[in-house]
Amino acid sequence: MKTGIKKLLIANRGEICCRIIKTAKKMGIATVAVYSDADKNALHVKMADEAVNIGAAPSRESYLLGDKIIAVAKALRVDAIHPGYGFLSENAAFCRKCKENGIIFVGPPVKAIEAMGSKSAAKQIMQEAGVPLVPGYHGENQSPDFLKQQADEMGYPVLLKAAAGGGGKGMRQVHSEEEFFDALDAAKREAMSGFNDDIMLVEKYLTQPRHVEIQVFCDQHKNGVYLFERDCSVQRRHQKVIEEAPAPGITAELRQQMGEAGLKAAKAIDYEGAGTVEFLLEPNGEFFFMEMNTRLQVEHPVTEMITQEDLVEWQLRVASGEVIPKTQQQLTLKGHAFEARVYAEDPDNEFLPSTGKLRLLKPPLESENVRVDTGVLQGDEVSVFYDPMIAKLIVWDENREKALARMSKALAEYHVEGVRTNIDFLYNLATHPAFQNANLTTNFIEEHQDHLFVSRQHDLEPMLPVVSTYLMLKRHSKLQNKGVELQSPWQAGNNWRMNEVHEEILSFVIQNVEASVTVSIVGKLENNELQLLVQTSENEYSCQGQLVENSLLVNINGHRSKMTVVEHEQEYSLFTPEHAIKCRLLTPDLGIDDSDEHHAGFVAPMNGTVVGLMVELNQSVKKGQTLMIMEAMKMEHALKAPKDGVVTEFYYQSGDLVDGGAALLNFEANAAED
Ligand code: ADP
Secondary structure (H helix, E strand, O other): OOOOOOEEEEOOOHHHHHHHHHHHHHOOOEEEEEEEHHHOOOHHHHHOOEEEEEEOOOHHHOOOOHHHHHHHHHHOOOOEEEOOOOOOOOOHHHHHHHHHOOOEEOOOOHHHHHHHHOHHHHHHHHHHHOOOEOOEEOOOOOOHHHHHHHHHHHOOOEEEEEOOOOOOOOEEEEOOHHHHHHHHHHHHHHHHHHHOOOOEEEEEOOOOOEEEEEEEEEOOOOOEEEEEEEEEEEEEOOEEEEEEEOOOOOOHHHHHHHHHHHHHHHHHOOOOEEEEEEEEEOOOOOEEEEEEEOOOOOOHHHHHHHHOOOHHHHHHHHHOOOOOOOOOOOOOOOOEEEEEEEEOEEHHHOOEEOOEEOOEEEOOOOOOOEEEEEOOOOOOEEOOOOOOEEEEEEEEEOOHHHHHHHHHHHHHOOEEEOOOOOHHHHHHHHOOHHHHOOOOOOOHHHHOHHHHOOOOOOOOHHHHHHHHHHHHHHHHHHHHHOOOOOOOOOOOOOOOOOOOOOEEEEEEEEOOEEEEEEEEEEEEOOOOOEEEEEEOOOOEEEEEEEEEOOEEEEEEOOEEEEEEEEEEOOEEEEEOOOOEEEEEEOOOOOOOOOHHHOOOOOEOOOOEEEEEEOOOOOOEEOOOOEEEEEEEOOEEEEEEOOOOEEEEEEOOOOOOEEOOOOEOEEEEEOOOOO
């Protein structure tokens, strides 16, 4: 299986670097990883045969340092560099320098990258090649009045797009003439700050399109094939969320037409390697060229699943001069595949990235049908420096319905703790009837937002005895550590009477919903095992439970089970085979002063900057008073006093950078309180 490439450097990180290493290993190619200070223990570093530190955490001081990476490649006698996606993958200067240094760039020729680098230049080339374009203006005249005139003639709505744009930035919809100039200013500002270039194109805004893209492959011998299409219509803010292949409802005839148009686009720029030609597909079957991505796409695995080809292997073969492994006729399409992008982000907070330690990372089991492409391990940090993707979850089955059922199941089995994730959101998407019926357009998320942004609905009743048992055990072990007996009247909270079985109301939050049950302790066995009677409004449960390290052993009405528990700042997640139960105690904790947890809450919620110390040291502060303000992810977070007291020490000053989880200050509550 050996190609001319014997040693490969991957100029990237995370899941894509790991994914490339896997194929290289399979082909007997030695691998070199590069890494930043933040990634010294990362999975991609562990997987590679050799790894070299190339600088500090910010990308521009490491993963974007083309010259440094080339120097490493030369020093280690590397034959080729694979740029992955993002970072240097579409950087023509880097591609040129690789070639000047005698290193194979696993990607297209410099000229092809340059030709597709500008959306307007790309449209010009495609127009000449006879590829259908979204109607619009992509010329050089950038006078605002002229651009508006173009928009007026085209008719509203229109879309303003930055020629140098990417990742959905520098785009603005304009719905009427009156909005035009303001929208143009805003789009130009965004383009200038993002890409240092504010050249704009104006396009007719299509209101119900699908995003359908063609995977093309070309070699150095003028052969080219298309590996069918992917539907990436489900997007948020013009970024893909779930992709699938093939595109549902597409006829063989349209598939061929789009495939050939994609290939025509690639041939127009003498393309080599893997490329993607993006089209907008209208409900009437008309399709228009949008842009060409001159790299391997994030969503390439869905194509791999339905063609049973390894696209990275193809890239490495083609880059070393071989012909494409298969002809168009030899390529077949089998079954259906989905990819969901699992992110550390908060869908309820405008998809803000969520950073922190992955305290628990339990992906679904991989099989022939389920593939998890990831670059992180449990215990790793999702940092502010890079894209907060945790993994790509890819599933395959013989048809769309079965594949989608697999996707929902796999999402239900995906457990992550420590950061917020979009897993529930993806689950809601995958199980939404409109998605199941393949009613796809790029407005899907907006149109169905009412159903997508709710936490997963669960039947809470069966979880109540489990959670009650757990919380009682937790409290019991805490009290024991303090040398207090649980049934002592002096420590009991409410409703305690002499000579009665101690019965109390236990209130807690479960899956974001408040709930109360009545609990009585029936007995205590050896090994700190508790026997309880739990009454909900519907049922009575006889429960037995025991904590063993990080697990809970419970027996509810004779049904035994074991679940892993993860604890974070008094919030608990109990993992059953089906889902995670999140809970938090509401009943006051019997007035126990947990002095070892005294500083809980005074830790940085994520990486950020201290912007203000709001009180003096040793100054008396009232409960609820703001002690310190931190800024993270462009938002301010106030740290407030939990009780009356004093701050005896600030561990950071204004302007200091802090890591998520770091203790920020020392607070002492007034002794007289309670
Ligand atoms: P970027 O390079 O920033 O990703 P694209 O040109 O690829 O920008 O467009 C991203 C997304 O924006 C598309 O997938 C589509 O959803 C939407 N879009 C782009 N052009 C149009 C258009 N003319 N009409 C409607 N939607 C569009």
